């Protein structure tokens with residue numbers, strides 16, 4: 001018996017069938033007779049990037065807390081993923097670089113599931129097949145909400161099938177959950193129904209992911225490592241994520257911030273990788289076999305919509321996932337926060353029909369710590385605009401020291417990974433033992449040149 005094994009209503013409709021929508025459908029399935037998931041894309045059997053989730057072409061790390069929740073909602077999920085050929089490893093034993101320096105690996109017991117994003121989504125969707133009351137309405141555009149005349153309560157959603165000459169239809173629902181991602185129309189729909197729009201907080205980072213898949217001629221070049229991650233930071237803004245994924249393939253996303261972007265032409269892509277202070281990714285891909293052309297995705301700003309601050313909100317409508325908060329992706333938080341929000345929804349369903357504002361307040365609590373990590377971390381770049389209260393300045397200075405201490409002390413790596421993986425609260429970074437270790441072993445980043453000059457870089461020919 002879970003918190004939510006209470007019948008709450010007849011039909012719930014989930015808008016959007018990506019990660020947040022799927023996890024929402026999973027918890028709603030325990031509480032509603034029928035759960036309908038509506039998406040504009042074809043979903044069944046899709047294991048490749050799709051139009052509605054363009055970010056799916058780029059590296060997606062699933063944080064440890066996300067992996068734990070997938071195992072809780074779909075018992076045996078990780079085991080099945082491994083059996084299907086998805087590599088896994090210990091999060092603390094990946095090849096991590098912060099401020100250009102390699103962290104000492106540490107066994108954390110936290111599992112990193114290293115899947116291509118569309119493949120991970122396909123596994124979640126497949127697992128949801130065990131819940132026979134969940135149905136998908138694919139290739140269907142969501143047009144808007146239906147509500148009572150006074151706008152007090154949402155009663156359903158207007159949708160239209162794609163590619164067929166049919167009129168828009170209304171799907172009646174006892175609950176509608178918006179999981180349509182960053183482009184969510186809920187702020188507009190609220191205004192149409194006579195409500196205030198939520199306040200929006202934006203942290204502009206002008207980030208670009210440029211991504212390519214490879215096959216390695218010889219995997220021994222990885223020294224057994226599952227992934228190599230020189231993470232962007234103010235002293236080393238050019239970053240990358242390299243991962244071994246399913247099907248014997250590898251994926252590389254090069255990450256440029258503040259308008260810097262790796263080119264999409266193959267030579268320019270490789271040259272940009274070669275320009276990084278940390279040579280590891282370039283050394284691995286320079287002789288690897290490319291499987292596609294580089295492709296770019298630009299992410300202008302993190303966006304947090306403060307629904308919890310509204311005084312009025314329609315009944316029977318909830319917002320979840322990127323629709324509520326879209327985090328700078330280099331911190332890898334979006335899917336895991338969506339999973340944590342799904343657990344929050346499960347707890348609310350255990351008490352009956354969810355009260356929207358109470359739910360939105362509770363997920364604001366879920367969002368807060370990861371937002372502090374990512375938006376707060378972005379403010380370490382002097383060029384990023386935003387208020388910098390002393391606490392943010394202090395945490396960024398402490399983080400730089402901690403990353404440095406983690407290059408010497410694996411216990412620091414371990415604690416840091418548990419917090420960054422959203423398993424432990426941020427307080428764990430400030431325990432007396434941790435502060436002692438950070439002050440003992442940490443030195444501030446030295447701020448080397450941001451890119452290697454052509455002369456300093458060995459030529460591709462070696």
Ligand SMILES: Cc1cc2nc3c(=O)[nH]c(=O)nc-3n(C[C@H](O)[C@H](O)[C@H](O)COP(=O)(O)OP(=O)(O)OC[C@H]3O[C@@H](n4cnc5c(N)ncnc54)[C@H](O)[C@@H]3O)c2cc1C
Pocket residue numbers: 015016017018019020021038039040041051052053055058059060061062063140141142143179180181182183209297299320321322323329330331332333334335336338
């Ligand atoms: C470059 C990049 C890299 C990322 N890397 C990571 C990472 O490493 N780890 C991580 O956890 N997160 C990462 N994220 C974030 C992650 O992609 C999202 O947090 C995650 O997909 C959950 O989002 P969502 O389900 O709320 O929305 P989305 O994934 O955006 O899905 C929205 C869904 O709604 C559908 N939809 C939207 N509008 C309509 C409409 N009008 N009609 C019908 N259907 C509609 C779309 O087709 C889509 O299926 C990254 C994001 C980006 C941009």
